[in-house]
Every structure is written in structure tokens, then in C-alpha cells.
Amino acid sequence: MATPHEQLQPRVDEAIDAGEMARLRQLLADHHPADVADLLERMDSVQQHRVFQMLDDELAASVLDEIGRDATRDLLDKLPLDDAALLLGRLPMDDAAEILAEDVPEKQDVLLAAMEGDKAAGIQRLLRYPPDSAGHLMTEHYVALRKDMTATEALAEVRRMDAIAETVSELYVLDDQGHMQGVISLRELINLAPSAVIGDHMTTRVISVQPETDQERVAHEVAQYDILAIPVVDNGRRLLGIITVDDIIDVLVEENSEDILRFGAVESGSVDQPYFTVPLLRVLRNRFGWLLLLMVADTLTGAVLRQFSTRLAAVVQLSFYIPLLIGTGGNTGAQTVSTIIRGLAIRDVHFSDLWRVLRRELLGGLLLGLALSLVAGTRAWLWDRDLQLALVVGISIIVICTWSNVMGSLIPLLASRLGIDPAVVSAPMISTLVDSSGLFIYLSIAGLLLTGAI
Amino acid sequence: MATPHEQLQPRVDEAIDAGEMARLRQLLADHHPADVADLLERMDSVQQHRVFQMLDDELAASVLDEIGRDATRDLLDKLPLDDAALLLGRLPMDDAAEILAEDVPEKQDVLLAAMEGDKAAGIQRLLRYPPDSAGHLMTEHYVALRKDMTATEALAEVRRMDAIAETVSELYVLDDQGHMQGVISLRELINLAPSAVIGDHMTTRVISVQPETDQERVAHEVAQYDILAIPVVDNGRRLLGIITVDDIIDVLVEENSEDILRFGAVESGSVDQPYFTVPLLRVLRNRFGWLLLLMVADTLTGAVLRQFSTRLAAVVQLSFYIPLLIGTGGNTGAQTVSTIIRGLAIRDVHFSDLWRVLRRELLGGLLLGLALSLVAGTRAWLWDRDLQLALVVGISIIVICTWSNVMGSLIPLLASRLGIDPAVVSAPMISTLVDSSGLFIYLSIAGLLLTGAI
Structure with missing residues (x-):
């Protein structure tokens, strides 16, 4: 089935060829910004810019938010500074902060200087927090209520804030100093009697995160408690901002891509770019480093072989089982790593469980x-009719599987302890690590048991 | 930092030891069902059942929904049939359907027979759809409006449906036959003048899915369009149900776990169970099948070695480079597979792109x-000071990398074409596959180039 941007493509081409700009503009305005972004993503740079300029400001801002990093950079570069600043100012502040921090960091300062003062100040507050933290995802455009408001007054406040607030699904009850006192949903609010007092109907057990909390942790909290927005508070429980569920979904999709790429030993630098739009040379750069490192580690396995070459020459059958033994070790290790990475991701397993895991x-x-x-x-x-050899192979498999299982759990746990994403402990890495040790184990056991032959 | 259930644990133990059941009941009622589920998950079966019986019905139903499969089975088994049916009837219908289909399929019929007639009928409608489809995730408890309603009438309908509806964030405008005509959000509704007519203010471009749509595809649509609920319609655009964003988040978390496990060659049968609660023997069963299959494939590599043994004996140095060559092949293949799996998952890459990808x-x-x-x-x-050997190694690397890259992209694309989750093409599988072919390539090139020596 054709995706929306694929259905849109021929009609856009047709309108461009016919020079019917009004029809083109209408066509794009009728589609969701995400689909327009997908369409632009697949155009060459010149046409992309031409079509982008045709969008009205609101659509253009949303497209900028949805499109991949390379295209965002490209489009912002081609716009006059003031126009670029204006578009960014139209976006939710967390999305603007993300673009400034991740897509065009080198233009961050000039763009902020060109933006309206209060918008720039708001974005700057978010940018103080570490990347991939709750602080970067939050928006300050929430609806705040007071405890002593009636339902009617609260509803009026919701309506007043409608043009500004990013969500009105959850409403936050604050005291005069901005401390969180409770939360009430719009759904609850519209079911209250007009004169009911908010403080009597709010939930005081509010699940929140801090601005430094890692985004994966934030996503976990939202998934755990089924909420539509999560407040970000400081140490004194002052409300700093809220994170809406659409940002959480983006985090989950991004982390999913990142985990799969990392686990396959690919640097995940271009994680928000569609497959075909990442320049091939950048892909190769993202892959070459790991391959080279692993290759160096593989020469270690070669060195073990060299070390044992007389033994291998004496009993040539020994070498036939090398692929099976180191293959099984690598596979067992990869299985364990994937189990532990998943356990760490959904916070089932912690470093403190080290001994239990081992x-x-x-x-x-x-x-x-x-x-x-x-x-x-x-x-x-059955193959070699050599009972001693069969014994060496059997015992080696037991030792290698046990060893791989232990390494496959130890390494990601240590990585998590050191604050490294455990998914960088990739399947190729663990396979390569257990290759040389597995070979060493096998040939040592052979040396011990095949005393007659060697 | 201790998680909520870890903080709860000692206080619950204390209350149980002191026999203060009222305090225990209060303590549990004060916590989120997800935390209570985490707590129960880590108790032994007897204590789990005792504590579970103490929960009030609503909390007990939610805990049943949040807790892992084994515990759900266990708890439902110990309850009288009518009590079990009552608890399931209290859950959103999609959650009840999921438990019946996945956790206790063998008791599905008796439990449905023991439920209230209309609830059972609703759940049975969902169960007709394939597992992991939109039909399984949806609820029929949405708010339906008519085009000619005023805002005041619509708001009254929202209030009337409050006790039943799973979400009121999005309201669906239907004609008399239940065909989808448009959608309006609660946020938009409360900003309308009381006499405004819904039909004039609804959005008619409604993003929807069909009941057979795969849940991963549904999640992709919600992520793409930033919506809080997605309607499920039949071929004639009749509204069958809606899927809420909390279910989408669960799908994303589940698919993420599944992908990592599969990519590490672990059967993902126990994907909703915490690491420590899956019985060890089941884990081993989930892993053994793949290991055995891959081991058989590894013996193929051994057979290639056996085939070329005279050549290896003649030039013993050849064998020292085997780990490096097949390792690099496997790693390159794993990188490509992870890139393609990710591209397929976010729908960047389709089978129709086969030639471009290749x-x-x-x-x-x-x-x-x-x-x-x-x-x-x-x-x-540098190692062997043998230019011919260096040439063999260099040329082999080029051929093996190209070959692995092609295989690493071809196999997941073919899998997706055959309707198999491409993530079953695991890193260990691709490594094992390219091991034997890589070895064959290497030793064949050696045979061609080292004519003098062999």
C-alpha cells in the first residue's frame, strides 16, 4: 500500500510541471505536516527549498519539526535569519530547543538573538539541561490553576490559555510560589458542578520527574502509569514544565531505532534520518570505526591460533570444530546480552542485582x-570416530557457554554502571570478545586431554 | 534510587508480619496499580494470592492487567470462576480481551460464559481479529456525537458517557449508520459557543486504521500524526472502535523488547515478564532452539574447513586469518541487518525498494x-612478510564485506515480504550464515592466487 507521501508525490510533480502554484499550495495545506515532511525529505535540495517556501508559516514550522536533521539544516541555512527565527518561534518551545541543540548547534546563538525576547529566554532555560534529559523535552506552556478556584473559573482559565497551552488534558494546581499541589484532568473538570472547588477534587499524588531525568526513564514512567503528560519539578517541587505524550512516543521510537542500530554495532548518529537520505559516506563512517575495532580484536583470535599452531598441526581434526565452538560461544553471548539490555531498559534489572544475575x-x-x-x-x-576428540569438544562447549553467558551479562551491567548505554555492547562485540577466549579455552582443554596425540 | 515497589516492599512486609490487615489494605490502595503489580510480581505464589485478595475490586482488576502473564494465570486460577469473570468485566474491554487471548486462552470460553452477556459479546467481537492487530487493541467505549448537535448537547453527551468511555479526549461524529463523518477534540469542544453546531467545527480528515492492521503499523500512525486516539473503521468507514495512546505506548515498549530479544536470537515468548520471574527452564527453552539451529549451521563451516584441509595444511598461515575474515564478515552483516530492520520498522524501506537497497x-x-x-x-x-598471502587476505576482505552486506540486506527484506518479522533475522543468524560462505570465499581465493604454494 502506498504511503501518504507516495500518493502525494505524483500530484505535486504534476502541479509543479504545470506551474500551478495555487493548486500546489492547496494540495500541501490539505496534508498533515508529517506527510509533507516525508515528501520534502525525498526531493533534491533545490526543489525542497522551492516547495518549502510555498508553505504558510504554521505548516512550514511543523514541517521543520518533523523533517530529518540534514533537511532541517539545509532549509534553515537557505532562509534569511529573521524568517528562520520566526519559524522556530512558532514551534512548541521543546521542539525549537531540540532543533537548536541537535540540528543547528552552530547557529544556536544567532537564531536565539533574532527571536522574540521571551521566547528566546524560555528556550534558553530548556537548553541549560543536558541533552536527552526531561528538561529538553518539556514545555512551559501548561495550564496552571489555583486550589481555591471554582470549576467555572478553572474552565475559563483553560479557555483563556487555549491559544498558548500545548495540552489542556491535564491541569496543574500550583500555590503562589509555583509549587505543585495537585493535578486535575480536563475530563474531571467538566464533570464538576460549576461551584465545586478545585482543591477538593484534585489528585494530590502526582507522578513527576526532575529536569535532569534521562528521557528513557521519563518514557518508562509514562508507560508505567498511563498518563497523558508528566510534570517536571525541581527539588522543591516547583513546576518547571510538562512533557506531553507525543514527545514520549517520539522518544520511544527513537530509542528503539537507536538500540537496534547500536546492538548491530552501527553508530546511531543519523537515527532520525530516513534510510535513503543518509549520505552513503556518513553511513560508512558510522560503521567503519566499529568494524576496525572488532577486526583488531579478531587478530587476537588469530594470535591464539598462531600460539597453538603446532598442536593444531598435530591433530588437524581439532581445527574443524573451531567454527562450531566459537560460533556457539558468540551466539550464547549475544542472547544473554540482548536479555540483559532489555531487562535494563524496562528497569527490571539494576546493577545492584549483579550477583543474582551472574x-x-x-x-x-x-x-x-x-x-x-x-x-x-x-x-x-560420528564424524571423526575419536572418543577423546568428542570429549574435548563436549567439555569445551560447556565451559565456553558458561563463560559467554557470564560475560554477556557482566559487560552490559558494568556499562550501565558506568553510565554508558548498555546497548553499545553489541552482538558483534560480544561475539568477537568470546571468539578469542573461546578458542583459548578449547585449545587448552585439548592440550590437557589429548596428551597422547600431542 | 529505589523504585516505588522497592520502597513499598518493607512497609508491606511489616504490615503483614504485624498482622495489621487494615493498614496493609490502605497502603496498597494508596499506590498506583502498576506499582502494586510490580510488588506482587516479586512475591511467592502464596503471599501473592493473599495480598491480591485484600485489594478492592477496581484495584484488583487493574493489577491483573498490569502484572505479567504467569502471575495473571496464577491469580485467575486461584479465584472462583465468578469472581474472576467479575474482575475481567471491570477492565477496559481491550485489556480483558488481551488477557483472555494471551494469558489464559484455555479458560477463555468458561470465563466469557461467566461474564455479563453484553460485556462478553463485546470482548468476543474483539477476539475475532488476529492477535497483534488493531482489532485486539480497540475499545468500543468511545463517545459518539451527531453532526447536528450543538456544543451544549455534545458536552452533555460527554458527561453522560463519562462513566463508560475510555477516553473523552477525542469525540467521534457518526451518522445514523455509524459511519465516520469527522472528529472533534474535547479541547475544541469546550472552546465553542454553546449554540455552535458540531458539524461546522469538526475535522473531516480523520486518520484511521482497519481492524486487521498490525499493531506496529498502528503505533507508527499514532507516532507520525501525534494523536491521542486512533479510530478503527471497517471497509465502509463504519467506526468499530478506538485505540487509545496508552495502548500504543505499551505496543512500542513491547515491540522494542521483542526486537532486541529477537535480534539477539532469543524467542520472545516471555516478553511481558520481568527478568527474574521467568522460570530459568523456560528461558533456556527459548534460547536452545536457536543455538541448536545455529550450531548445525556452524558444522557447515567445519565442513568447508574439512574440504580445504590439505590446502590449510600446506600453508598453515592461512588459518591464522580465518577468525579475522569470518569475524569481519559477520560483523558487517550484523550492521546491515540492524540498519535494514530499523528502516523497515519505521517504514522508510519497503520490499519494493529491493533493488535500490541492494x-x-x-x-x-x-x-x-x-x-x-x-x-x-x-x-x-607485517605479520607474515608474505606479499601473496597479504593479497589473498586483502581481496578476500573486499569480497566478503560486499557479500555480507548484500546478504544482510536481502534476507530481512525477503522476510518482510513473506510476512515474517524481519527482526528474527538476528545478528547471530547472519554471522553464522556468512561464516561458512566467507570461509569458502577466502579459501577459494587462496587456491586461485597461491598456486605456487599449493
């Missing part, structure tokens, strides 16, 4: 190794 | 291979 994975590796060693040992015996 | 990855593999071959070739020359 005990569990040690036992698991041992049992998996036992089961696999029966298969591999039998296979070896 | 061209891009072919070129990418060639360039990566060229860069890596310089490093590996130099390394080989």
Missing part, C-alpha cells in the same frame, strides 16, 4: 552448555 | 571492504 546466567550457561555438548559431542564422534 | 549496500560493502582490506592486508604483510 548466578542465574552461570547456571543457565552451564545447563545450555550441557545440552549442546551432548549434540556436539555426538556429532564429533 | 545497489546501495553493494556499493557500501565494496567501499567498507576496500578500507578494511588496506588495514588487514598491511597487518598480514
